[in-house]
Amino acid sequence: MTGTVVKSTGSWYVVRDHATLNLHRCRLRGRFKHKGLKVSNPLAVGDVVEFETDETGDAGTGVIDHIEPRRNYIIRRSVHKSEHSHIVAANLDQAMLVVTLASPATSFGFIDRFLVTAEAYSIPATLVFNKVDIYDEELLDYLGQVQKMYERTGYPTLRSSAHTGEGVAAIDALLEGKTTLLSGHSGVGKSTLINALVPDLDLKTAEISEYSDKGKHTTTFAEMLEVRPGTYLIDTPGIKELGLVDMKQGELAHYFPEMRERLNQCRYHNCRHLEEPGCAVREAVEKGKIAFPRYDSYLSMMADEDNRH
Ligand SMILES: Nc1nc2c(ncn2[C@@H]2O[C@H](COP(=O)(O)OP(=O)(O)OP(=O)(O)O)[C@@H](O)[C@H]2O)c(=O)[nH]1
Numbered sequence: 001m002t003g004t005v006v007k008s009t010g011s012w013y014v015v016r017d018h019a020t021l022n023l024h025r026c027r028l029r030g031r032f033k034h035k036g037l038k039v040s041n042p043l044a045v046g047d048v049v050e051f052e053t054d055e056t057g058d059a060g061t062g063v064i065d066h067i068e069p070r071r072n073y074i075i076r077r078s079v080h081k082s083e084h085s086h087i088v089a090a091n092l093d094q095a096m097l098v099v100t101l102a103s104p105a106t107s108f109g110f111i112d113r114f115l116v117t118a119e120a121y122s123i124p125a126t127l128v129f130n131k132v133d134i135y136d137e138e139l140l141d142y143l144g145q146v147q148k149m150y151e152r153t154g155y156p157t158l159r160s161s162a163h164t165g166e167g168v169a170a171i172d173a174l175l176e177g178k179t180t181l182l183s184g185h186s187g188v189g190k191s192t193l194i195n196a197l198v199p200d201l202d203l204k205t206a207e208i209s210e211y212s213d214k215g216k217h218t219t220t221f222a223e224m225l226e227v228r229p230g231t232y233l234i235d236t237p238g239i240k241e242l243g244l245v246d247m248k249q250g251e252l253a254h255y256f257p258e259m260r261e262r263l264n265q266c267r268y269h270n271c272r273h274l275e276e277p278g279c280a281v282r283e284a285v286e287k288g289k290i291a292f293p294r295y296d297s298y299l300s301m302m303a304d305e306d307n308r309h
């Protein structure tokens with residue numbers, strides 16, 4: 001049978017059968033090895049697997065014996081060298097970042113890091129500006145400018161209020177028929193939004209944990225929630241920021257679309273877009289064609305990379 005992993009505890013996986021939509025608590029048969037991928041978890045939420053129900057075990061249990069090749073995946077890089085990285089989720093159609101300009105404001109640095117990560121994995125990303133119910137006129141005006149900046153770069157944006165319900169239908173429409181990774185820093189209202197988007201959320205999460213909590217290690221990496229059949233949200237509780245893939249410093253500009261399109265216009269092919277003469281990126285920043293906050297994020301990410309090496 002074929003199914004999708006909707007929750008992983010490290011030792012047990014909850015798999016939704018594609019045919020019946022029933023949940024099965026599954027373990028892995030044998031050991032799975034990744035070619036050239038050093039990760040602590042062989043399977044992640046979103047993985048499509050072949051499994052067999054376990055005749056001898058409890059009803060609803062099974063054994064996974066095959067993993068389908070992934071369309072894409074997001075890895076959370078370990079902080080310490082001794083630790084392996086782990087796969088947060090696989091087979092995503094898009095990513096959505098919930099942010100807010102108030103209480104507490106999300107920094108451009110945080111937003112841009114997320115967008116760079118999504119670019120690196122070729123996953124389309126959307127920004128949702130939540131809590132608009134508490135923005136005053138001035139802040140709403142500023143929001144308009146911020147939205148314009150991201151829209152110009154190619155990222156769709158939405159306004160929402162989990163409290164008044166504004167924008168929730170628009171978010172729901174964007175999710176239709178897709179598997180979406182939902183992310184956001186603590187306090188932006190992600191849980192409140194998920195509650196508004198996923199009907200019977202408590203029931204559904206209870207049902208999933210009934211299957212997974214029987215395992216010993218219940219560290220949850222991520223969970224796939226059903227908005228309706230065919231439409232899924234992947235929540236990543238406890239993950240504040242996605243780790244960037246390992247990239248060479250010279251690659252960073254490729255993950256800023258507005259820089260990417262100008263790279264071949266720089267005088268030097270190995271231009272880092274810092275102080276080099278004849279830099280098309282800097283020129284575009286000076287002419288206002290590249291938004292300064294975006295370039296500023298680029299500079300601070302370059303500095304971070306410098307510190308890591
Ligand atoms: N004014 C306003 N407050 C909101 C909105 N959405 C959420 N909040 C409030 O913001 C706080 C945080 O909301 P949560 O949904 O718990 O935020 P979260 O992003 O899930 O944060 P964690 O639970 O820490 O991960 C709560 O006090 C919510 O009531 C909104 O649209 N407008």
Ligand SMILES: [Zn+2]
Nearest residue numbers: 266271273279
């Ligand atoms: Zn340059």
